[in-house]
Amino acid sequence: MMQxxxxxxxxxxxxxxxxxIIRIARGxxxxxxxxxxxxxxxxxxxxxxxxxxxxxxxxxxxxxxAVSLIGFVGSVxxxxxxxxxxxxxxxx
Amino acid sequence: xxxxxxxxxxxxxxxxxxxxxxxxxxSLAAAVGLxxxxxxMTRMHAATKPQVLGLFLLLFxxxxxxxxxxxxxxxxxxxxxxxxxxxxSAHMVGRAGYRTKHLHxxxxxxxxxxxxxxxxxxxxxxxxDDGGATTDGR
Amino acid sequence: xxxxxxxLRQELPLLVWLVIVWAALWQNFxxxxxxxxxxxxxxxxRLFYLPPVELGGRFNLLRAVxxxxxxxxxxxxxxxxxxxxAVAKGPKVISAVVAVPLRSHSxxxxxxxxxxxxxxxxxxxxxxxxxxxxxxxxxxxxxNAEDAAQLRKDVxxxxxxxxxxxxxxxxxxxxxxxxxx
Numbered sequence: 001m002m003q004x005x006x007x008x009x010x011x012x013x014x015x016x017x018x019x020x021i022i023r024i025a026r027g028x029x030x031x032x033x034x035x036x037x038x039x040x041x042x043x044x045x046x047x048x049x050x051x052x053x054x055x056x057x058x059x060x061x062x063x064x065x066a067v068s069l070i071g072f073v074g075s076v077x078x079x080x081x082x083x084x085x086x087x088x089x090x091x092x
Numbered sequence: 093x094x095x096x097x098x099x100x101x102x103x104x105x106x107x108x109x110x111x112x113x114x115x116x117x118x119s120l121a122a123a124v125g126l127x128x129x130x131x132x133m134t135r136m137h138a139a140t141k142p143q144v145l146g147l148f149l150l151l152f153x154x155x156x157x158x159x160x161x162x163x164x165x166x167x168x169x170x171x172x173x174x175x176x177x178x179x180x181s182a183h184m185v186g187r188a189g190y191r192t193k194h195l196h197x198x199x200x201x202x203x204x205x206x207x208x209x210x211x212x213x214x215x216x217x218x219x220x221d222d223g224g225a226t227t228d229g230r
Numbered sequence: 231x232x233x234x235x236x237x238l239r240q241e242l243p244l245l246v247w248l249v250i251v252w253a254a255l256w257q258n259f260x261x262x263x264x265x266x267x268x269x270x271x272x273x274x275x276r277l278f279y280l281p282p283v284e285l286g287g288r289f290n291l292l293r294a295v296x297x298x299x300x301x302x303x304x305x306x307x308x309x310x311x312x313x314x315x316a317v318a319k320g321p322k323v324i325s326a327v328v329a330v331p332l333r334s335h336s337x338x339x340x341x342x343x344x345x346x347x348x349x350x351x352x353x354x355x356x357x358x359x360x361x362x363x364x365x366x367x368x369x370x371x372x373x374n375a376e377d378a379a380q381l382r383k384d385v386x387x388x389x390x391x392x393x394x395x396x397x398x399x400x401x402x403x404x405x406x407x408x409x410x411x
Contacts, residue, residue: 019123072177141351179348
């Protein structure tokens with residue numbers, strides 16, 4: 001049964017990753033791309049999680065926590081940068 | 093892993109299998125939302141939120157599969173980290189998106205922030221408020 | 231820099247949380263590890279000083295458990311709703327930015343309400359006005375004034391739940407008075 005689950009989730013996650021990558025490529029603005037790469041990171045985390053659950057090991061648990069924290073730091077930084085750069089011409 | 097197959101084991105396996113599939117579906121929901129929604133703000137709804145449920149289900153399935161008690165605290169900590177960080181990054185990106193006009197006004201039925209922003213912009217330029225005024229006071 | 235001394239009681243939740251994180255990351259709950267974790271927690275809290283979070287001084291576990299379950303149910307329902315919207319409505323979805331004035335003026339409660347609101351799919355905090363404690367919430371699929379009123383009511387209900395869990399006594403009695411009248 002676990003093999004079946006692995007196949008199904010692999011297909012679903014691949015489709016999801018494909019969608020996120022399309023949005024990264026197409027995204028009209030920087031924020032869209034950041035958002036999509038955040039989703040891509042979450043999909044990587046989900047894949048790590050499923051791998052651990054199916055194969056019953058915990059080697060990647062810290063990697064999972066680290067990945068989610070890196071995604072957070074990355075998107076916050078970029079959001080800050082975008083807000084700063086665009087506001088100045090409009091405010092003056 | 094263990095040779096004897098009692099029914100409890102298969103039930104746990106089935107529950108975790110369902111959780112894993114639904115958790116993966118949540119990632120797919122995020123991708124579908126990213127592709128189909130019209131502007132940044134609606135995309136954010138689809139992108140960040142289903143992941144909360146998705147990761148919860150996947151971690152739950154992992155905890156069920158491991159069958160040891162000491163993994164649960166780690167899983168709970170991982171999920172709580174996500175609970176704490178997702179709203180913050182969503183708020184930061186959403187705020188930046190709103191301020192840089194990344195939304196289509198024709199798709200909003202009401203915008204009660206617009207007037208406030210206009211008023212504030214008229215009063216003091218477009219100042220960098222981050223609660224900045226309040227943290228300075230400390 | 232005026233450093234207000236924080237009492238140990240005020241700091242305790244932070245320290246306990248740090249110890250739990252430490253032990254969970256090591257996956258080792260032996261007394262020795264907990265003690266070492268506590269030592270590091272105190273050291274970290276002293277070295278990297280943060281403004282203290284002003285807690286309400288009470289925490290109602292009896293209210294917190296149903297609130298947590300209710301929150302989880304809402305997240306599940308709303309996740310599927312967003313999935314449905316993405317598939318069915320797609321580009322034609324209508325949303326709105328709604329101002330939600332909150333009852334409480336404490337930072338902790340405003341933050342907690344904003345967090346819970348943002349975690350439930352379909353609503354997103356765009357801006358916070360701290361001086362009037364108003365949240366500006368972007369709601370998906372808010373087509374008319376009724377939907378907006380419903381969203382406002384939902385957020386205020388969330389806040390009421392949080393006040394019942396950890397608001398101060400004054401806030402709680404104000405809430406009860408408001409609900410009675």
